[in-house]
Amino acid sequence: MRIIYLSLITAMLFAAPVQASDNDKHGDNKCPVGLVSGLDFDTEFGPGTSEITKCLDSRHKVKLVVQINQAPPYALHNIQNVIDDYEITNGMKLGRDYEIAAIVHSAGGMTVVIDGTNGKSNPADATVRNLMLQGVKFYFCMNTTRGFIKNGTLTAGMATQQIIPGVQYVTAGISALSDFQKNGWKYVQP
Numbered sequence: 803m804r805i806i807y808l809s810l811i812t813a814m815l816f817a818a819p820v821q822a823s824d825n826d827k828h829g830d831n832k833c834p835v836g837l838v839s840g841l842d843f844d845t846e847f848g849p850g851t852s853e854i855t856k857c858l859d860s861r862h863k864v865k866l867v868v869q870i871n872q873a874p875p876y877a878l879h880n881i882q883n884v885i886d887d888y889e890i891t892n893g894m895k896l897g898r899d900y901e902i903a904a905i906v907h908s909a910g911g912m913t914v915v916i917d918g919t920n921g922k923s924n925p926a927d928a929t930v931r932n933l934m935l936q937g938v939k940f941y942f943c944m945n946t947t948r949g950f951i952k953n954g955t956l957t958a959g960m961a962t963q964q965i966i967p968g969v970q971y972v973t974a975g976i977s978a979l980s981d982f983q984k985n986g987w988k989y990v991q992p
Contacts, residue, residue, distance in 0.1 A: 836890045858892050864900040867987040869979055870910035877904070878913070878929045880992040885936055896937040903982060904933075907943035907975025911950055914942050919964045922955055927966065934968050943975035 837843070843851040866884065870877045881902060888894040906914050917927035930940060942965055950956040956964050972978035983989050 836893075838886050838890050858887075861892055861894050862899050864888070864894070865982075865985075865987040866900065866902045867979060867982040867989055868902065868904045869975075869989070869991045870904050870906045870913055871908040871975070871991075873909045873912055875906075875910050875913040875926050877910075877992040878926055878933065880990075881933055881938060882929075885933075885938075901939075902937070903939045903941060903987065905941050905943070905972060905975050905978050905982070906969075907946045911942065911946040912955070914940055914965050914969045915950070915955060916964055916966055920955060920957065930966055930969075934966070940966070940969045941972045941975075941978060942969050943978070944971050944973050946975065947971070 837846070839846050843855055868877050868881055881904065884902065885896075888900050889896075894900050912922065912924055913926045913930060915922060915924050915927075917924040934940060947956060947961050947965075951958050951961055979989060
């Protein structure tokens with residue numbers, strides 16, 4: 803009887819890792835809610851796609867910080883794609899399940915300047931405002947702001963009034979990225 807008991811325990815111990823490794827297949831973490839296009843994966847991309855699609859493992863308390871340091875700011879479209887994936891495909895809700903912050907600096911700085919300020923065009927103005935309405939927080943680097951004042955993009959003493967309302971500042975973009983990461987945010991550079 804004791805040998806059967808020990809054999810049973812041993813079999814259970816060795817079976818668990820095999821079962822766990824079977825769960826590493828891509829399609830085992832099903833997408834819980836919807837589809838961005840309205841079509842199921844197999845219809846949109848071809849037969850078998852659902853079986854090889856891995857959806858998010860983390861769906862709660864996700865904190866994502868995105869660096870925007872290029873012009874044009876391709877990251878804005880990527881941020882919208884993340885929001886769609888979080889909310890539509892994975893059923894996540896802003897504030898409850900995720901937060902997104904964007905640190906804007908260097909060549910990406912024009913992204914948060916109000917379109918038409920000092921004769922400068924910002925085609926991203928409406929997109930930034932829309933992302934902010936969806937809950938994305940934008941932070942503008944003060945070092946970049948100083949550079950913009952120096953080159954005439956922004957006006958000394960008026961810079962805060964010339965950036966999109968709701969945009970906040972960080973003292974330096976790169977050190978802010980490090981600080982966000984220290985506080986549990988996941989960093990992305992699109």
